[in-house]
Amino acid sequence: MRILVQKFGGTSVATAERRESVASKVSEAVHSGYSPVIVVSAIGRSGDPYATDTFLSMVKGICPDLPKRELDLLMSCGEVISGTILVSTLNSLGLEAVLFTGGQAGIITDKDFGDARIVRVEPGMILEQLAIGKVVVVTGFQGTTEDGQITTLGRGGSDTTASALGVALNAEAIDIYTDVEGIMTADPRIVEDARTIDTVTYNEICQMAYQGAKVIHPRAVEIAMQRNIPLRIKSTFSDAPGTLVTNMCPARGVGTDIxxxxxxxxxxxxxxxxxxxxxxxDVQDQHLTDKRIFKAMALADISVDFISVQPEAVLYTVRDEVASKAVKILLNMGFEPGVVPSCAKVSIIGAGIAGVPGVMADMVEALSDSGVTILQSADSHTTIWVLVHKENMVTAVQTLHKKFRLGV
Known part of the structure; x- marks a missing residue:
């Protein structure tokens, strides 16, 4: 049995016309000899009647502190609605389909309501339906605990569902359908000559997702990478080949200019x-002081990023919306933190960065020539990050895209 997992986002199932486009992709897979497993997100986006954020807004005004368990029950409804409507669409076009919730599909999670992690997948019911020729539709973004409690997988959870099913079913590929034609070299709203990337490695796309690219959730990439199952990022509304995510690293000649x-x-x-x-x-127990700072942030549920620990100082970033809370905590601890609000992190990502001299020098030179001040920097073997003032973010992205000739 040749299994293909196809995931369709909220915009892909938002209207009858778009659901027919989805059905066309499913029909094409069937006629190509695949047994499709379809993962769906909730219909539309915030403001649309059945979008997850719309459901949340209905109860937040009544009880802002509704327990996460009950919120998960509410948030799971959107995918059930979109899944049922998609099954109806497929059946009306002659494709026999059956709908499973995440729990019915065998997705077992831990008990971290609102951001659950998948523990294992038991796909027996899916395989039974595929064996008799059914198209299986699974509600994304959700699962159940060992004792049957409904959980959700956090933002981007439908991507995670698709990858987990792909691994459990040993699928030939996992197709993530969106409203764009693949992974772009930069945000096309900022860079006019941004282009679709043909092939990227799992590591590269993970870094791009973690650093702000929104097309796929990094957790989904990490799961697919466990079994080296190809991911393909495609558009529901075109036949463009999209972006292929594999372990294959782009070839690079010896001695070529970067x-x-x-x-x-x-x-x-x-x-x-x-x-x-x-x-x-210059305190005696420097490491204990550093530990106190980060422990205090963790206890306050404040995520920290871009961490730089120096002999006499600690630098890190937090989201703007929690900055005042973080500052208050530090003041209560006896510190007087320096605060630079409204910043942006800009990252260059590439599997070929490691071991190549001059990349950082080119980055710094380009930004300096464009009048962009670097507030902080860091690097890994695939990524170089810089922190800049938010008003310089667009200039920085455009400058680096041009410097490294990504539009060519």
Whole structure:
């Protein structure tokens, strides 16, 4: 049995016309000899009648502190609605389909309501239906605990569902359908000559997703990578080949100039972050002081990023919306933090960065020539990050896209 997992996002199932486009993709898979397993998100986006955020807004005004268990019950409804409507569409077009919730599909999670992790997948019921020729539709974004409690998988959870099913079913591929034609070298709303990337590695796309690219959730990539199952990012509304995500690394010739080969795959950005600089002084137990700071942030449920621990200072970033809370905590601890609000993290990502001299130098030179001040920097073997003022974010992204010739 040749199994293909196809995931369709909320915009793909938002209207009858778009659901017919989805049905066309499913029919094409069937006629190509595949047994399709379809994963669906809730219909539409915030403001649409059955979107997840719309459901949340209905109860937040009544009880802002509704327990996460009950919120998960509510949030799971959107996918059930879209899944039922899609099954109706497929059946009306002669494709026999059956709908499973996440729990019925065998997705077992931990008990972290609102952001559950998949523990295992028991796909027996799916395989039974595929064996008799049915198209199986599964509600994304959800599962159940060992004792049958409904959970949701956090934002981007339908991507995670698709990858988990792909691994459990040993699928030939996992197709993630969206309203764009693949992974772009940069946000096309910022960079006019941004282009679709033909092939990326799992590591590259994980980094791009973590650094701000919104097309696929990084957790989904990490799951698919466990079994080396190809991911394909495609558009529901075109026949473009999209972006293929595999372990294959782009070839690079020996001694080639970095501006004429694919050292850099793409540019990502994350706006609306605040930099905090905490002077810790020349204390005897420096590591204990650093531990206290990060422990305090964790206890307050504040996620920290872009961490730089120096002999007499600690630098890190938090989201703008929690910055005042973080500052208050630090003040109560006896620190007087330096605060730089409204920043943005801009990242260059590429599997070819490692071991290539001059990439950071080119990045710094390009930004300096464009009048962009670098507030902080860091790097790994596939990514170089810089922190800039938010008003310089667009200039920084455009400058780096041009410097590394990503539009060519």
């Amino acid at each position: 501006t004429t080969d694919r050292i850099i795959t793409g540019i990502a950005h994350t706006p609306n972050v605040t930099q905090l600089r905490v002077l810790t002084g």
